Amino acid sequence: MISAPDDLIQLLTPEGQRVSNADFPLDITDDEIRSLYRDLFLVRRWDNEATALQRQGELALWAQCMGQEAAQIGAGRALAPQDMVFPSYREHGVAWTRGVDPVAILGLFRGTTNGGWDPRKHNFGLYTIVIGNQCLHAVGWAMAGMREGTNDAVLTCFGDGGSNQGDVAEAFSFAGIYNAPVVFLCQNNQYAISEPNTRQMRVPVFHKAKGFGFPGFRVDGNDVLAMLAVTRWALENARAGNGPALIEAFTYRIGAHTTSDDPTRYRDPEEVEYWKARDPLLRVKAYLDSVGTPQSFYDSLDAEAEELAQHIRAGARALVDPQPMDIFDHVYAEPHALVEEERAEMAAYIAQFGDLSARHGHGGH
Amino acid sequence: MISAPDDLIQLLTPEGQRVSNADFPLDITDDEIRSLYRDLFLVRRWDNEATALQRQGELALWAQCMGQEAAQIGAGRALAPQDMVFPSYREHGVAWTRGVDPVAILGLFRGTTNGGWDPRKHNFGLYTIVIGNQCLHAVGWAMAGMREGTNDAVLTCFGDGGSNQGDVAEAFSFAGIYNAPVVFLCQNNQYAISEPNTRQMRVPVFHKAKGFGFPGFRVDGNDVLAMLAVTRWALENARAGNGPALIEAFTYRIGAHTTSDDPTRYRDPEEVEYWKARDPLLRVKAYLDSVGTPQSFYDSLDAEAEELAQHIRAGARALVDPQPMDIFDHVYAEPHALVEEERAEMAAYIAQFGDLSARHGHGGH
Amino acid sequence: MATITMAKAINSGLRIALERDEKVVLMGEDIGKLGGVFRVTDGLQAQFGDMRVIDPPLAESGIMGTAIGMAMRGWRPVVEIQFDGFVYPAFDQIVSQLAKSHKRSAGATRLPIVVRIPYGGGIGAVEHHSESPEAYFAHTAGLRVMSPANPYDAFVMIQQAIACEDPVIFFEPKRRYWDKADFDDTVDVVADPAGVGSPFKARIAREGTDLTLVAYGPMVRTCLEVAEAAAEEGRSLEVVDLRSISPMDVDTLVASATKTGRMVVVHEASVFCGVGAEIAARVTEKCFWTMQAPVLRVGGMHAPYPPARVEHAFLPDLDRVLEAVDQAMDY
């Protein structure tokens, strides 16, 4: 839709003016806002860098998060260290706030791994490609925590399209019934690949929460302050034992669905322009400018971004290709006769030919 | 819970007094109420007869609907002939209103068939055992109707436990988005086998409708008049092109889940007594008595019930066992080489031994 | 006559089916304006409207379940599952309803639904986009399972699948979407079936005398290349393109095995409990005395499909198939 809905929770207008909301007061310094801007800015750079790497053939695919950085950074920065995250596949901003190395995430898109990091090390689950699956894992994780008496909450992300999956509804059910400390974050970027909201929902997603007995909120997903405040409230509420909440972050996917996608086939360039003007970075910059942020801040951020870009470029190219014998590792945690047999066969096969394409000089098609 | 909730739509009190509801006016004669009572009474008799047949070993299983007759007859009688029904496995009352022969339904529970009737002949789908599957078929049926320009609605039934299945949520999604003429009837009989409502929902089922953008109602499911009025409204609303609705019929499963179940393991006899006192038949009888229904009405109903019982008993015993060769019929609509091969093998095998247990006098275990 | 890719061939077949029978509807994520992620439905929503070419909510069980409901009312939905790895949310509706409703209703309810699944690897995709789940469906009575190997067969078989009164799981070898062939893609092969055989018969893709290679879908081309390479070494390999997995054209397999006495089955799916096992078991049973070697199998490992950068080692290729051919010849 070529206009933002007017029922969104907002703490920073597109023009960069702070507004207050009685339900979600946010006590935050300008330095902290600069730190949020830093995250937004660096993630944007990462995203652009990855897109470029894909164009250069270094990645097989890239799923841009451009336009959704505020939703992701706001939510991610609301997390406590002990909180766990179960992401979908576009949560680069959340990953950033959890300290996951962007290069690790690039491995997935380069095709060197289907994972890339240890979920427990960052309290950030692996990217989940099958839409909706991760929401149930979040609830299970929370159920385990309730049994251990831990004091943490879980954040799980899904999209507007994903809100239709049975798994997501079942996750709502379980979380509601068990009063599990789970915050469901739906980034409504208005598209499920080519399908607009009109094909995916009759009423906004946040209404679903009521049917499962917990609160739902509709937030300006391009407003990092609102996202921070509402997610923080929801996580604290969850940790306090008051159960789940659903946050619909209304935002926009400025880029393509992935680098394989051609959005010109299904959406209006005017619409894209409208939302580019509401870029989540712009309003924070406007605010920061209005409070007199020195140019040196931006300069050093530029330098930092440049460094990050180099790390990403070099890191992506340095990612090590998996080897044929790796196929047999970690299929099972304990030995499995068939895997061992096939492992031995492959080893013998490789030993025989020296490498996999010795006989005919190619592996065929 | 040992008390009925007080937010139920009601048109006839447990004491048999008619009350009015501005949203759901019901213009009905006493003769029509007697006709509803006749349905309730005969379905109860059928249910009891089937339970007895199971005890005698004539049925492998029976799923009683005792206590839920008002919900089912009220909803069923609201249907127009052209409306379609997609039931679960306990909808004997709805089946009755569609003219399905009780004996046909007994076939499923005797084990002579997995179906038993032609859905199109009665506009009543086959019983569906996999919880929730049928709700999507209902929406698809409605989608087809919308494309044909028909003027009918679809009723689909599920339980309180079933309300958690992903398929049910997806059916809500599709129906909402397509504005499909589907009425979702959740018979909340307070148990999913042994699991009470507290294990299946955080808030009453009817709230779910809001999250999908259509109206939801909570009706006294033991009040046949309220069920008739609300379902009629919802079906008419659907036929008028206003989309789906969800009706939660709050009722009680007086009997066991099935004849295999032992409810004494999980529920309080006092609770059962409370709900027996709120038996949906009692209040209609009280009303009919209060308006001076002659004894001859009850006498002829008794006679009719006796006749039905005989039809059921004789019919159940006369149900023909399927034969081994039947296994190969209707697996496919068109010839399938493997099925034909196996059919021929079985025929040869039977021909060889005369019957299936000739060689060792038994088929083993 | 035109030079046509497999993707375009299926597109043409779908268009003809939509034109022939107004009860045909297409359903699938992004098949509308986008034309599907592989553009197989390109232009069809523009031509037939969004009541015939439906891009439904993102929920595979929902898509399958509503397709079943439509079919119950006499419609012929053609469902696109975006990628192989996303068919599992619909598995329950497929196994418990799609496969069994005709039987359950004693023939009263027909579900002539086609489930199109772009499947298999070799395109450098991320996880869940390269799987070969055909064995699950082949084992499920009530379903038909087929997979075309070339553009012409894709064009013909998609039309036949839609016309078939039974549910068909139609596996499209996505790595072959851009293979090309020359033929007339405007023929309604159902209305005018002249010269078009049954989709449930296997095809001898290449004649040979020393050994039979059996494949379907993406591996047929690989096997033809193997046969070519083997010919250079003086070996005559026959290649059978199965086309239909259920029903399986055992007669053609048996005839070929009887002729050559040796057989190697090739598929991308994991070997263990894969379709190759059935072929091996059945052919061995029928040709026990004529086989000169056991039926060997080349396929994926017993491991999840690996990341793209190593998929070449998981997928059967010329060398691995030739190795098996050597082994079989050595008996």
Place this chain on the structure above:
Amino acid sequence: MATITMAKAINSGLRIALERDEKVVLMGEDIGKLGGVFRVTDGLQAQFGDMRVIDPPLAESGIMGTAIGMAMRGWRPVVEIQFDGFVYPAFDQIVSQLAKSHKRSAGATRLPIVVRIPYGGGIGAVEHHSESPEAYFAHTAGLRVMSPANPYDAFVMIQQAIACEDPVIFFEPKRRYWDKADFDDTVDVVADPAGVGSPFKARIAREGTDLTLVAYGPMVRTCLEVAEAAAEEGRSLEVVDLRSISPMDVDTLVASATKTGRMVVVHEASVFCGVGAEIAARVTEKCFWTMQAPVLRVGGMHAPYPPARVEHAFLPDLDRVLEAVDQAMDY
């Protein structure tokens, strides 16, 4: 030492596992106060409370998905699927997450989940309550699949399955729940594994020299009865109880086939693309020169499981197995 049914044996095994490891939780519809529809979990919620023995909302994908989440945090959920036909809503979580997470995480995430599925027919049940879907899971890399055939194995194997670091699909032959055996059902076989072998090794249930019958779960008893009947006719049949389907103890199968030269595989599941195909293909490959007859298969037809009143014709029984034995011996 006590006389114990298989249902009670599993109950005892579960109790011991719950006692041994406080991270073990049971999850399943109606497993609490009711003790499950087969009473396999009888008394366990009373003993361990509803935080350890959970009767969750009616949603199999939800149960499986939350079990995975718990396992990711170090718990060991044992999930009960009420009946075979109701596992399909969970199929997506099983195939895409349960089976693949360990691999995807390069070993960082272990999912030591046991999925208990009462399976198979012969109890006169309505549709969806008598299926044998084991082939779907055996074909899925990342899962282990086992099925005990007698009370003692059920007692031992359920404990071993729970202790295993991998996901295990544990098929319980429901028609054998009331079979009895005498043994001590208080032994923690994981803490004290003396004399208890690996669950992944097959068992020679009866020695013989003329032909090998291979079975698992419910069909082992049937095969033992067949062997008994055959003995009366002067035939010596060996019976192999597979116990584990994935991994499959091919060595034991090969040793037996080498000894007898003849093999018949028996399972309730449809023959086409069933587990028997894998056994036939693999044994034939390894014993090509020693087999005196092709490996024959006896199983369900390629048809949906029929109504109870005719299930006896669908299920392999003495006569059908003996017929196959005759056939194999006639080669």
